[in-house]
Amino acid sequence: MSWISPLRGGLTLPLAGLLLLASSLSHAQVRAIVPVARGPVVNAINLQLAPLTAALSGPAASPVLGLTAAFQAQVAPAPAVAATPAAFAARSAVIAALASPKTELPALVKSLREAGGRKAEKAAASLEKIGEALSAAKPGERKALAAEAAALNARFDGAAAAPGEAVDLSIVPTNDKDGLSAKKAGHKLKKEVRDLNALEDVLAAAKTQAVLVVVQGMDTAGKDGVIKHGMTGLNPAFVRVAAFKKPSEAEAAQDFLERIRKEVPKPGVIGVFNRSHYEDIIVPSVWGTHDAKTVEERYARINAFELELARSGVKVVKIFLHVSKDVQRERLQARIDRPEKNWKFSASDLETRKRWDDLQKAFGAILARTSTWHAPWNVIPADDKPRRDLAFTRLLRKTLDRMGLSYPASPDLKGVKIPK
Numbered sequence: 001m002s003w004i005s006p007l008r009g010g011l012t013l014p015l016a017g018l019l020l021l022a023s024s025l026s027h028a029q030v031r032a033i034v035p036v037a038r039g040p041v042v043n044a045i046n047l048q049l050a051p052l053t054a055a056l057s058g059p060a061a062s063p064v065l066g067l068t069a070a071f072q073a074q075v076a077p078a079p080a081v082a083a084t085p086a087a088f089a090a091r092s093a094v095i096a097a098l099a100s101p102k103t104e105l106p107a108l109v110k111s112l113r114e115a116g117g118r119k120a121e122k123a124a125a126s127l128e129k130i131g132e133a134l135s136a137a138k139p140g141e142r143k144a145l146a147a148e149a150a151a152l153n154a155r156f157d158g159a160a161a162a163p164g165e166a167v168d169l170s171i172v173p174t175n176d177k178d179g180l181s182a183k184k185a186g187h188k189l190k191k192e193v194r195d196l197n198a199l200e201d202v203l204a205a206a207k208t209q210a211v212l213v214v215v216q217g218m219d220t221a222g223k224d225g226v227i228k229h230g231m232t233g234l235n236p237a238f239v240r241v242a243a244f245k246k247p248s249e250a251e252a253a254q255d256f257l258e259r260i261r262k263e264v265p266k267p268g269v270i271g272v273f274n275r276s277h278y279e280d281i282i283v284p285s286v287w288g289t290h291d292a293k294t295v296e297e298r299y300a301r302i303n304a305f306e307l308e309l310a311r312s313g314v315k316v317v318k319i320f321l322h323v324s325k326d327v328q329r330e331r332l333q334a335r336i337d338r339p340e341k342n343w344k345f346s347a348s349d350l351e352t353r354k355r356w357d358d359l360q361k362a363f364g365a366i367l368a369r370t371s372t373w374h375a376p377w378n379v380i381p382a383d384d385k386p387r388r389d390l391a392f393t394r395l396l397r398k399t400l401d402r403m404g405l406s407y408p409a410s411p412d413l414k415g416v417k418i419p420k
Contacts, residue, residue, distance in 0.1 A: 041376055042112065042120050044090030048075055049126040052094075056133050064137035067130065068145045071098065076152055078165045078368075085167060085371035085379065092160040093373050097127065099149035101142075105131050111373075158300025159369035166364035167379075174324040175383040176391065185386035192393040193233050199400035200270060204238040205407050207268035209313045213396060214276045216366075217321030218359060219349055220331035221382045222389075223274050226321065229385075230393040231272070240265055243274040256280040256298070257305055264314060270396075277302055278366055285362040286355050299369050310374035317399050318375055319392065320367060321382040325356055 051074040055066035075094060079087035097105040105127055112124035134142050155162040180188075203209065215223045227241060242263040251259050257277060265271030281298050284290035306316050323331075332353070335345035352359070371377045380391045 040084065040086035041089050041093075041373060042115065042117075042123055044079075044084070044087045045093060045112075045123045046119060046126070047087075048090050048094045049123060049130070051075065052130055053126045056129060062137060062141055063133040064141040064145055067133065068141070068148060071145060071148055076148070078161065083167060083368075085367045085377035088161050088165070088167070088368045089371045089373050089376040092156065095149045095152055098130075099146055099153050101131060101134050101146065156369075157296070158303055160303065160372045161368040163296065163369075165368050166361065167367040169322065169360045169364045169367075172322055172379060174322050174327065174381050176381040176387050178387070180387055180390075182384075182386040185390045189229070189386070189390045189393055192390065192397050193231070196231075196393060196397040196400065197233055197235070199397065199405060200234050200238055202405040202407055203270070203400060203403075204235065204268045206405055207408075209315060209403060209405070210265040210267050211270045211315045211317060211396075211400065211403075212265055212309065213270065213272045214278070214316065214318045215272065215274055215321065216276060216278050216319070216363070217382060218323050218328060218356075218363075219352055220328045221321035221323040222385060223321060225385060226319075226380075226389055226392040227272055227274060229389040230396070231270075234270070238268060239270050239272065241272045241274060244276055244279060257301065260305075264309065267313065277305070278370075281366055282359065282362050285365070286358045302370055303372055306370075306372070306375040315399060315403060316375040317396060318370075318377045319395070320363065320377055320379050321388065322379050323382040327383045328353065328356075 051070040052067055055070035056063045058066045058070075075091065079091060093108060097108045109124045109127050109131075112120045112127070134145070152162070203211065215226065217223055231239065240263070244259070247256075247259065260273075260277045263271065263273065281295060281302070284295050284298075309316055332345070332349055335341045335349075367377045367379065378395055380388055380395070382388045
């Protein structure tokens with residue numbers, strides 16, 4: 001079973017602080033900033049909508065009362081223990097649509113229709129059916145459901161989930177056992193890189209959009225490896241890699257997003273963050289460098305920042321490389337035993353390893369609370385390097401393939417001759 005939840009685009013303005021922003025925009029503006037949703041998030045939305053659409057034909061006194069009961073029982077609770085980040089992204093989208101059915105529900109329908117495909121159409125039709133029931137309902141009943149959804153949005157407070165909700169990484173596979181040998185994975189990787197190279201060429205020529213790849217994971221998960229092997233052969237003129245270490249004294253005195261903003265890729269460029277702004281949640285959460293209030297504020301600020309990127313044409317691809325504790329031990333030991341790897345080892349790695357459980361908990365919270373429609377998380381099993389690298393490149397290639405890229409219109413060159 002693969003736990004990859006690929007970014008397939010998509011956005012509804014999902015959460016408390018962001019909904020305030022959305023409410024100030026005209027309908028045309030909202031529509032313009034809604035990327036197309038695809039893949040696992042659409043699947044998860046259909047699962048979220050199933051109990052709601054079933055309630056419309058249930059025995060309740062009215063359709064909306066049935067909707068409200070189904071919402072309270074099956075949508076409002078956190079996704080099941082084994083939920084992927086896509087499930088949290090889908091729930092926040094559905095809740096936002098129900099909290100503001102006059103604006104967010106139509107925007108979500110439009111995004112699904114733009115996605116195309118049978119599953120997206122099914123979700124769009126379900127939402128329209130719910131919208132029709134809400135329009136026909138008594139005002140008091142309609143407001144009751146909206147109030148339930150709005151109250152949950154308020155609990156989210158700018159995140160995609162409430163405090164305490166998280167993805168349980170202890171049950172998420174770290175090895176994708178799909179039977180693919182290392183040799184076959186290597187061959188497939190070469191083809192994916194070739195296809196990605198061709199798409200990068202169109203991205204660079206068009207200069208209308210950019211891609212930001214955020215790579216996070218425990219030590220030894222392979223952040224350097226996926227960048228090295230998964231992007232080999234791309235034109236370095238149109239790739240920018242930023243590795244974020246511990247902030248310098250000057251950086252620590254600035255707003256935590258200041259150094260991040262400086263590295264956002266320009267149109268036509270694929271930017272890669274080796275670690276990122278998420279370190280500014282992880283480190284305070286695990287090492288207590290900031291108070292809990294500051295950490296909570298950062299969830300909302302990061303979601304708003306990534307929404308800002310999506311609105312400006314930057315496709316955000318967030319990847320968590322999921323490695324097991326046993327494999328991490330083997331890789332750390334190799335850094336000690338193999339002279340050519342000694343430079344990678346630091347005594348601080350051992351101190352960090354002692355915090356394994358706390359770090360897993362912090363990452364689990366991030367995967368739930370910052371997985372939004374405009375920037376959902378993708379969990380890639382990282383114990384097996386060849387398959388890890390293949391999954392990384394395939395995800396990136398699919399992302400560019402679905403961005404609707406095209407070469408710019410050619411000028412009229414009829415009769416143009418190059419002089420001798």
